[in-house]
Amino acid sequence: MQFMLLFSRQGKLRLQKWYVPLSDKEKKKITRELVQTVLARKPKMCSFLEWRDLKIVYKRYASLYFCCAIEDQDNELITLEIIHRYVELLDKYFGSVCELDIIFNFEKAYFILDEFLLGGEVQETSKKNVLKAIEQADLLQEKTENMFHSKSFIGSKKAY
Amino acid sequence: MVAPSLKLQDLIEEIRGAKTQAQEREVIQKECAHIRASFREGDPLHRHRQLAKLLYVHMLGYPAHFGQMECLKLIASPRFTDKRVGYLGAMLLLDERQDAHLLITNSIKNDLSQGIQPVQGLALCTLSTMGSAEMCQDLATEVEKLLLQPSPYVRKKAILTAVHIIRKVPELSNIFLPSCAQLLHERHHGVLLGTITLITELCERSPAALRHFRKVVPQLVQKLRTLVTTGYSTEHSISGVSDPFLQVQILRLLRILGRNHEESSEAMNDLLAQVATNTDTSRNAGSAVLFETVLTIMDIPSAAGLRVLAINILGRFLLHSDKNIRYVALMSLLRLVQSDHNAVQRHRPTVVDCLQETDASLSRRALELSLALVNSSNVRAMTRELQAFLESCPPDLRADCASGILLAAERFAPTKRWHMDTILHVLTTAGTYVRDDAVANLTQLIAGAQELHAYSVRRLYSALAEDISQQPLVQVAAWCIGEYGDLLLEGNCEDIEPLQVEEEEVLALLERVLQSHMSLPATRGYALTALMKLSTRLRGDNNRIRQVVSIYGSCLDVELQQRAVEYNALFRKYDHMRAAILEKMPLVERGGPQVDEEAKESKAAAKLSEAAPVPAEPQASKLLDLLDLLDGPSEDAQHPPPLDPSPGGALVQLLDLPYAPPPPAPIPSLKVFEREGVQLNLSFIRPPGTPALLLITVTVTNSSGGDVTHFICQAAVPKSFQLQLQAPTGDTVPAQGGLPITQLFRILNPNKTPLRLKLRLTYNHFGQPVQEIFEVNNLPVETWQ
Numbered sequence: 001m002q003f004m005l006l007f008s009r010q011g012k013l014r015l016q017k018w019y020v021p022l023s024d025k026e027k028k029k030i031t032r033e034l035v036q037t038v039l040a041r042k043p044k045m046c047s048f049l050e051w052r053d054l055k056i057v058y059k060r061y062a063s064l065y066f067c068c069a070i071e072d073q074d075n076e077l078i079t080l081e082i083i084h085r086y087v088e089l090l091d092k093y094f095g096s097v098c099e100l101d102i103i104f105n106f107e108k109a110y111f112i113l114d115e116f117l118l119g120g121e122v123q124e125t126s127k128k129n130v131l132k133a134i135e136q137a138d139l140l141q142e143k144t145e146n147m148f149h150s151k152s153f154i155g156s157k158k159a160y
Numbered sequence: 161m162v163a164p165s166l167k168l169q170d171l172i173e174e175i176r177g178a179k180t181q182a183q184e185r186e187v188i189q190k191e192c193a194h195i196r197a198s199f200r201e202g203d204p205l206h207r208h209r210q211l212a213k214l215l216y217v218h219m220l221g222y223p224a225h226f227g228q229m230e231c232l233k234l235i236a237s238p239r240f241t242d243k244r245v246g247y248l249g250a251m252l253l254l255d256e257r258q259d260a261h262l263l264i265t266n267s268i269k270n271d272l273s274q275g276i277q278p279v280q281g282l283a284l285c286t287l288s289t290m291g292s293a294e295m296c297q298d299l300a301t302e303v304e305k306l307l308l309q310p311s312p313y314v315r316k317k318a319i320l321t322a323v324h325i326i327r328k329v330p331e332l333s334n335i336f337l338p339s340c341a342q343l344l345h346e347r348h349h350g351v352l353l354g355t356i357t358l359i360t361e362l363c364e365r366s367p368a369a370l371r372h373f374r375k376v377v378p379q380l381v382q383k384l385r386t387l388v389t390t391g392y393s394t395e396h397s398i399s400g401v402s403d404p405f406l407q408v409q410i411l412r413l414l415r416i417l418g419r420n421h422e423e424s425s426e427a428m429n430d431l432l433a434q435v436a437t438n439t440d441t442s443r444n445a446g447s448a449v450l451f452e453t454v455l456t457i458m459d460i461p462s463a464a465g466l467r468v469l470a471i472n473i474l475g476r477f478l479l480h481s482d483k484n485i486r487y488v489a490l491m492s493l494l495r496l497v498q499s500d501h502n503a504v505q506r507h508r509p510t511v512v513d514c515l516q517e518t519d520a521s522l523s524r525r526a527l528e529l530s531l532a533l534v535n536s537s538n539v540r541a542m543t544r545e546l547q548a549f550l551e552s553c554p555p556d557l558r559a560d561c562a563s564g565i566l567l568a569a570e571r572f573a574p575t576k577r578w579h580m581d582t583i584l585h586v587l588t589t590a591g592t593y594v595r596d597d598a599v600a601n602l603t604q605l606i607a608g609a610q611e612l613h614a615y616s617v618r619r620l621y622s623a624l625a626e627d628i629s630q631q632p633l634v635q636v637a638a639w640c641i642g643e644y645g646d647l648l649l650e651g652n653c654e655d656i657e658p659l660q661v662e663e664e665e666v667l668a669l670l671e672r673v674l675q676s677h678m679s680l681p682a683t684r685g686y687a688l689t690a691l692m693k694l695s696t697r698l699r700g701d702n703n704r705i706r707q708v709v710s711i712y713g714s715c716l717d718v719e720l721q722q723r724a725v726e727y728n729a730l731f732r733k734y735d736h737m738r739a740a741i742l743e744k745m746p747l748v749e750r751g752g753p754q755v756d757e758e759a760k761e762s763k764a765a766a767k768l769s770e771a772a773p774v775p776a777e778p779q780a781s782k783l784l785d786l787l788d789l790l791d792g793p794s795e796d797a798q799h800p801p802p803l804d805p806s807p808g809g810a811l812v813q814l815l816d817l818p819y820a821p822p823p824p825a826p827i828p829s830l831k832v833f834e835r836e837g838v839q840l841n842l843s844f845i846r847p848p849g850t851p852a853l854l855l856i857t858v859t860v861t862n863s864s865g866g867d868v869t870h871f872i873c874q875a876a877v878p879k880s881f882q883l884q885l886q887a888p889t890g891d892t893v894p895a896q897g898g899l900p901i902t903q904l905f906r907i908l909n910p911n912k913t914p915l916r917l918k919l920r921l922t923y924n925h926f927g928q929p930v931q932e933i934f935e936v937n938n939l940p941v942e943t944w945q
Contacts, residue, residue, distance in 0.1 A: 013220070013221075015219075017289075018289075021290070044518065045483075045521070046483045046486075046487045046522060047484050075412075075455075077444055077448035078408045078452070081404060081444060085398075103176075106216060106219065107215070107244075107248060111244070118316075118317055118320040119288035119320050119324040121320050121354070123320050124350040125353060125396055125406060126350070126395045126396055133278075137240075140240045141240050141241050
């Protein structure tokens with residue numbers, strides 16, 4: 001996978017994970033063009049399109065578009081499964097995830113993604129293991145916070 | 161110290177509360193100022209919070225580069241909270257273009273070796289996301305050490321980091337190769353998946369690695385078999401399919417290992433058949449695995465039966481209710497239609513049905529595939545389907561559909577009449593979308609089929625009478641009426657309804673075409689010439705025609721005016737020769753690039769390298785030149801005829817002569833450029849009477865397999881010269897000897913100084929931009945002396 005973008009129906013970016021080195025300017029340009037292209041698609045159209053020399057796989061979940069750019073030899077159908085798995089992970093973690101969760105806890109969205117994909121490839125196919133890993137990391141974070149503050153934090157989803 | 165800073169979520173709320181873009185900008189600028197101040201002060205306690213806020217505004221598109229150094233500090237901190245945000249910041253803000261990125265190498269090294277798994281995870285993740293070649297070099301051995309560590313959590317990440325390292329620095333492959341054998345025995349799905357990915361990467365980059373790993377094919381086959389036959393597992397199954405991610409990855413590796421290798425592919429044949437038949441495709445996960453299986457079967461030397469099975473699976477996919485699956489099926493079939501034509505043919509009806517898809521990307525693929533499936537046995541049926549499609553398809557597909565039908569008709573037409581009917585139908589349905597050479601092709605076809613002349617002219621006349629807006633149709637019809645007008649008036653033809661046409665009606669129709677604002681200048685030219693020809697074909701008197709011709713003698717359009725004046729002259733002074741000149745045209749031999757019939761009639765073809773196309777200036781003097789030549793038939797020999805010699809040859813040639821007097825002694829033309837089949841030739845003319853003038857014709861030809869597009873040629877000459885570039889005939893040279901581009905340069909050299917010429921070419925070839933700048937050497941002396 002070359003990159004993954006999450007954006008709203010109004011075209012606001014909610015997450016961007018780039019697995020190829022590009023300048024900020026190029027990233028902005030690609031994002032702008034791709035968001036425009038995807039938002040222009042009608043609801044009944046298929047989830048795949050060819051854009052520049054990449055294959056784009058996108059799927060809309062409620063108000064969010066999940067959009068991945070894959071290479072020519074990659075399997076589009078399994079990429080749909082990757083997107084779906086990521087949504088399931090978010091859903092499990094946040095409990096019935098909605099766009100607001102991803103807006104207010106964007107770092108968590110990144111952390112979860114980073115436990116599922118690494119360097120653009122799937123690293124863990126067990127939902128359980130991914131969620132366990134996040135839990136461990138959250139716990140470790142809590143522990144270190146407790147060491148530095150007298151107040152204790154409840155739950156791992158608290159704000160910074 | 162500044163006031164306690166905003167919490168991240170509070171800032172997000174504030175930003176979202178802003179009602180306008182300007183307000184949002186204000187909030188963010190204010191906050192960024194605080195963040196900057198906080199960074200300057202070096203507050204370690206809240207640094208992670210400040211950076212988190214900065215990362216949020218960065219995602220909204222605001223600059224955040226001043227946070228880069230803070231990432232470094234956070235990564236170096238012992239607190240996990242700091243590291244988490246710091247590494248995230250590094251992945252978002254740092255990349256290999258900034259020098260700062262190298263500074264985290266040391267921190268990563270430390271974090272990799274200190275044994276706390278979540279921390280190691282962060283470090284590996286960051287390295288695999290934004291690690292540059294230098295970082296990879298420095299850290300490769302650290303990563304390698306982690307490959308065989310006990311914890312699968314770290315191992316799976318280390319393996320994928322190794323994949324990234326190899327992508328950045330292929331020479332480091334050797335470090336990671338040895339561990340693969342052991343890693344393959346893993347039972348942990350994540351580790352196994354990573355290992356397969358790693359082996360795939362190694363094999364794709366090195367033929368030696370590929371040979372080395374062929375021996376694990378049996379092991380891979382076994383693993384896949386176990387997966388497929390294992391029952392449901394809550395942890396790894398999706399919709400009843402065991403770990404489809406892993407299955408797909410194994411299938412991909414098998415494809416690479418089995419490619420071009422009989423032994424390996426034989427070892428996997430059975431398994432592939434098993435997966436192909438047993439996978440449940442009611443949900444997408446199963447279809448994904450099946451799809452990968454099909455791709456693998458088709459890419460390795462499989463048994464014929466297996467290949468047919470695979471294509472049939474794709475055929476089944478075409479009927480699937482999920483349009484995504486139909487899409488991948490169409491794409492794959494398109495790739496396979498050449499190599500496995502017969503197997504794909506079996507699914508032709510389904511493919512044709514897909515033309516009705518509402519999604520344009522599907523209908524486009526279906527169109528491409530349908531066109532590829534046309535052969536001599538199904539051409540009639542397929543053309544009917546495609547014509548029906550042409551009538552209702554979306555505009556952006558019309559051009560491709562029209563040219564596809566015409567091409568198929570050309571290749572497989574069972575009879576000439578069918579061919580003619582098909583072209584006629586395309587022209588009437590989608591005339592504005594056809595390519596330029598369709599007109600030439602059709603006139604060629606009609607001219608060559610004598611038995612069809614009567615039929616053609618009648619059909620075209622009827623079509624024209626109905627609609628004079630579709631230019632290609634009008635042009636062909638006008639030409640045909642001009643050539644065969646006598647047959648039109650005869651009244652009977654076995655093949656179609658008898659049509660009674662009066663002479664006046666025919667003339668009126670052509671006049672309508674001439675006067676219509678919808679007619680292009682070229683179309684008018686056809687109509688005028690047709691009228692002229694009719695003067696010899698029709699039995700009535702020619703007053704009406706003479707009137708029209710003389711009116712157009714003062715037409716503003718230069719081309720029409722020239723023709724009209726010449727035709728007038730034919731009426732007035734050379735009436736005795738009119739019949740001979742306007743005789744039916746002999747068949748033009750088709751060879752090399754198609755040249756429009758009209759171009760032959762009125763201008764010198766570009767193929768004539770000796771003559772230069774002179775900018776058209778309709779003047780009586782030019783006409784006199786033509787008339788002079790009429791007196792001296794012996795001069796004809798000097799002009800290389802573009803047409804084959806034929807009984808009316810000498811007379812026909814007259815209409816093809818360039819309007820300039822013959823050049824005194826031809827200057828040898830020069831090949832100045834050649835690159836991958838693209839060639840540039842210069843030919844030179846020094847018109848007598850203007851000693852300072854040099855006309856250069858640049859001809860660009862293309863014998864390669866790829867089209868040349870966006871071709872631009874620029875020239876420069878020394879200061880004492882005057883250079884004028886005329887517009888080129890186009891900017892595209894199709895592959896395999898397609899129609900060349902020609903361009904005329906006019907160079908004035910009053911001082912007779914030696915000519916120097918520098919050319920700059922830019923074009924696209926094989927998908928790559930090409931730029932060439934060079935000076936032309938070996939210019940013949942005659943060009944300037």
